[in-house]
Structures are given as structure tokens and as C-alpha cells.
Amino acid sequence: MSPAPRRAASRPASAIPQISWRAPQPAPVVLVSGPEEVCAERAIAGLRDYLRAEDESLEVSDLRADDYAAGSLLGLTSPSLFGEPRLVRVSGVEKCSDTFLAEALAYITAPQEGATVVLRHTSASVRGKKLLDAIRAGQGAGVEIACPAVKRDSDRFDFAAGEFQAARKKIAPLALRALVGAFNDDLTELAAACQQLISDVPGDISEEVVERYYGGRVETSAFTVADTAIAGRYGDALVALRHALASGADPVPLVAAIASKLRTMARVAGSREPAGALAARLGMKDWQVDRARRDLTGWNETSLGTAIQAAARADAEVKGASRDPVFAVERLVTVIATRAPFGA
Known part of the structure; x- marks a missing residue:
């Protein structure tokens, strides 16, 4: 697994109102924090x-805190x-x-x-921490977003669902899953895709609509590779994998998507709780x-365990333990789609 990102510092409890970025409200001082x-x-x-x-x-003006x-x-x-x-609007407070x-x-x-002063701090460093602490302590009429x-x-x-909820549009x-899978590595593109569907589509947004707009991205997404392999469609899984690799997909997120689905399957396997109750207990969505x-149809404890072990091996190999990450992904897809050890 990749190393956890370094954190600038732990945040003290804030004494000022916390405002959602989806519904911002002005104040004399507005701290917009986070990356x-x-x-x-x-x-x-x-x-x-x-x-x-x-x-x-x-009157709107801009300042740079680093060139002040x-x-x-x-x-x-x-x-x-x-x-x-x-x-x-003040940028570069960090x-x-x-x-x-x-x-x-x-x-x-x-x-x-x-006057409304907006202070943008990306949390990339502890520079300006004294100012942030003062604002959060309530030294002034401030709010934080x-x-x-x-x-x-x-x-x-949640981000994509919020886009449609804010627009009062059903998806x-x-x-929603297909859309997020198609833009899994770029939030800016995902946001733009959501807004395009919201503005272009008059009614509810179905899977067919997403396919029509973003089919090329969806077909080569990591989740499509994972879905076809887990469903046991070996030929389709290899075709999807080759399309993904040909379009520039990195083996690391491909393996990560497959491993994520396998972990979810393992968490759900064997439970007879209602979907809502199980989702709440596991911190998941009902539809997940x-x-x-x-x-899990067609899977058993042995085949699922074999697949999870293969995913762990592939994860290490695509992150440097092997000289051929593409082969590592292909072997993983083979193990999952055939539900048998490689070469068996």
C-alpha cells in the first residue's frame, strides 16, 4: 500500500461555525481550509x-498571501x-x-x-497556523468552510450524489456507480460530468444515459474490469483489461479497484442481515x-480466499515487487474470472 500522506498538524476544536461548501454564507472573515x-x-x-x-x-479583489x-x-x-x-479573496495563506x-x-x-475577507489555506503546510488557530478560537467574526x-x-x-441532490435531480x-467509476481518478472531471448531465438531461438519469454520454470511459474503467472478472466472464474481462491498458490505465488503480470489490464481498459474505442494517453497521450504502x-453468486469461501490472496500478491507486484505489472494484473484477472489458482 502507498504511504499515508503527511499531515501538517492536528486541528484543535473550532469555536466558530462550520459551513458546508455547498451552501456558503458570508461573514467578515471566511476561512476556506483543506486540500x-x-x-x-x-x-x-x-x-x-x-x-x-x-x-x-x-467590489471583488484578489490578494496573494505569499507575495504580499x-x-x-x-x-x-x-x-x-x-x-x-x-x-x-486571499490565496496562498499556507x-x-x-x-x-x-x-x-x-x-x-x-x-x-x-467587507468579506476569504482566506484560502490548502493545509499543505503549517505556515499560517497561528492565523488559523486565532480564527478558529473565535478571535473575530469568522466562519470556516x-x-x-x-x-x-x-x-x-457522496460527492457525486450531492451534485445531483443539490440540483434536485434523480440518478x-x-x-451513479458507472459515472464515478468512469472518472474515479479526477474529481474535477467527475464534477464537470455531473454538471453536464444535470444541464443536458431533462428527466431522471439512468445507467443507459451515463453509458450514452461516457460509454468510452466506462468501458475501460477499472470497475468494468473488476465487474466482468468477478462475474466469471473471463474473455470479457481480458478484453476490458486490454482496452483499459491501451487507453493508458495504470495497473495500480486497476488492482486497487478489484481488491476493493473483493474486500466488500468478504465483509458481506455470510451475513443475513437486512441490507440497510448491514450497510449501517459496516459504514456502507444499501446498494453497495x-x-x-x-x-457473491457462484463464489464460496475457498474461491474468495484464493482471489483475495491473489489480489494481495498483485498489489505488491504492481507497486514494484515485479518487473511486469501488466502480467501481474492479467494473472489476477485470470484467478478471479476462473475462480481457481493460476494455472490450475
């Missing part, structure tokens, strides 16, 4: 739209002759200069009336439990 740029950009754009809807004369000229923050937030509202840090610490204790990294499959599903569970139970 997920898609969510941060949405939040900051949402704040601008909110303020502009209240007053079309809104003394006095800029106070100058841009100070009232103009006609008293228009001001929005100041690499801010000493001058900006000192002025920002002073500013948050006495924000200018009619957290934008944590979207890395896990469940996070991506079938299998359609239903899908895993369907995937």
Missing part, C-alpha cells in the same frame, strides 16, 4: 454570487466613497509572508464593516451491500 480545490473553488464562487445577489455593486505588499489588506477592505460592499501574517492577525480582531480531500470511493460517491444507483451480494 480539495474543486470544493474550495465552488465555495468561494458561491460566496461571490451570494454577495453579488445582495448588491450588484460588489504591506497595507494591501486594509486598503482593499476600507470603505470607498460610495460605501460599496467589498469581497477580498505559504504566507510574515508581513501578511502580522496584518491578518490584526485585521481579524477588527474587520472592516461591509472545510474542504477535506476526496480520496475514498465512498467520498467520491439511478447503478448510473445489494451489489456485493449479487457479486
